[in-house]
Amino acid sequence: MYNSYPSKLLDNAVSEFAKLPGIGKKTALRLVLHLLNKPEEDVIIFGNAIVDLKKNIKRCKVCRNISDKDVCEICSDEHKNKKLICVVENINDVLAVENTSRYEGVFHVLGGLISPMDGIGPDNLEIKSLVERVSSGDVSEIVLALSSTPEGDTTNFYLYRKLASYNVKITTLAKGVSVGSEIEYVDELTLGSSIVNRVKFELM
Amino acid sequence: MYNSYPSKLLDNAVSEFAKLPGIGKKTALRLVLHLLNKPEEDVIIFGNAIVDLKKNIKRCKVCRNISDKDVCEICSDEHKNKKLICVVENINDVLAVENTSRYEGVFHVLGGLISPMDGIGPDNLEIKSLVERVSSGDVSEIVLALSSTPEGDTTNFYLYRKLASYNVKITTLAKGVSVGSEIEYVDELTLGSSIVNRVKFELM
Numbered sequence: 001m002y003n004s005y006p007s008k009l010l011d012n013a014v015s016e017f018a019k020l021p022g023i024g025k026k027t028a029l030r031l032v033l034h035l036l037n038k039p040e041e042d043v044i045i046f047g048n049a050i051v052d053l054k055k056n057i058k059r060c061k062v063c064r065n066i067s068d069k070d071v072c073e074i075c076s077d078e079h080k081n082k083k084l085i086c087v088v089e090n091i092n093d094v095l096a097v098e099n100t101s102r103y104e105g106v107f108h109v110l111g112g113l114i115s116p117m118d119g120i121g122p123d124n125l126e127i128k129s130l131v132e133r134v135s136s137g138d139v140s141e142i143v144l145a146l147s148s149t150p151e152g153d154t155t156n157f158y159l160y161r162k163l164a165s166y167n168v169k170i171t172t173l174a175k176g177v178s179v180g181s182e183i184e185y186v187d188e189l190t191l192g193s194s195i196v197n198r199v200k201f202e203l204m
Numbered sequence: 205m206y207n208s209y210p211s212k213l214l215d216n217a218v219s220e221f222a223k224l225p226g227i228g229k230k231t232a233l234r235l236v237l238h239l240l241n242k243p244e245e246d247v248i249i250f251g252n253a254i255v256d257l258k259k260n261i262k263r264c265k266v267c268r269n270i271s272d273k274d275v276c277e278i279c280s281d282e283h284k285n286k287k288l289i290c291v292v293e294n295i296n297d298v299l300a301v302e303n304t305s306r307y308e309g310v311f312h313v314l315g316g317l318i319s320p321m322d323g324i325g326p327d328n329l330e331i332k333s334l335v336e337r338v339s340s341g342d343v344s345e346i347v348l349a350l351s352s353t354p355e356g357d358t359t360n361f362y363l364y365r366k367l368a369s370y371n372v373k374i375t376t377l378a379k380g381v382s383v384g385s386e387i388e389y390v391d392e393l394t395l396g397s398s399i400v401n402r403v404k405f406e407l408m
Binding site: 005006007008009010012013015016017019020021022023027029030031032033034035036038040043044045046047048049050051052053054055056057060065066067068072073074090091092094095 | 209210211212213214216217219220221223224225226227231233234235236237238239240242244247248249250251252253254255256257258259260261264269270271272276277278294295296298299
């Protein structure tokens, strides 16, 4: 339905919105018509916000989190424990862990999980940079906070093998996180508790 | 939650998305991070689609529907019955009625409903242009297809008084539309049937 619009421009804008995850054609139309009723300045601000973000965003050269500067706010925060690194899949997970207010260390963003099905191997992820951080010798503990999925497990095993030879404690989130769930959707209390009760990583 | 982002640019983009109807902070973040993972060209196309729409869209000078040209596709379609005008609140309603494939006439988009609570009076709507179309004498029937709400009823009454003196049949949608519902969310079958069974407008 709604496959013939009175305007190519409208059709175009609706198609672009409908590409977003969880947004169908009907919702896309509602969003576009909402914006169409706004003053032109507001629409330009909206359009530019996302383009500016994409053009100007940087990756922190330490942890690969997104940042406005070369080194992100978390890595340059002197109250953070730099010897403690939490390894996460993506930026959402950094925000999720930070929001628990129960973690005092820094992060390392892999940018994904090992997934042969999707053609993602260790070389496509920020694993080399993690090993470099650990091999520099200033790290005492690595917390593996990856999703409890087959891809997460595979990545955990791979990282464990890569890091086991260094003098570093490798821990993982407490088994408060339910099996099959994705880190970013876990509620703050459960996630906070699973960080506090993190346990030594062991091959099963 | 999620009130501290690692980047002002990210914060900005998320805030803009969160202004859209039905999009909360968490969904906004998901959409923004999705776009952030796309190639830069795609993000620019997305940002421009909505700005181009807003800058270049026109209002049809006949029916006030949105259009790429001075006269919209519906008004310039020679298969449409120009003597039959369906009066609707907004563009969504034009699309909804067109999608039923049960209506052969043209439209008139009011751009809203009379609502003293929101400070919208008859002069804020495209009522004068509708009266001009009717007074030109080429119109045989006006179908009032406004939402079945207090504002819709008020607007129906006002239009009826304005148009009753002209030699034109005034009809309204059959009472298949449930009371309290908005036109754009009615399913196609019900809406199509209510157009076919439209009845003469009568003051209650």
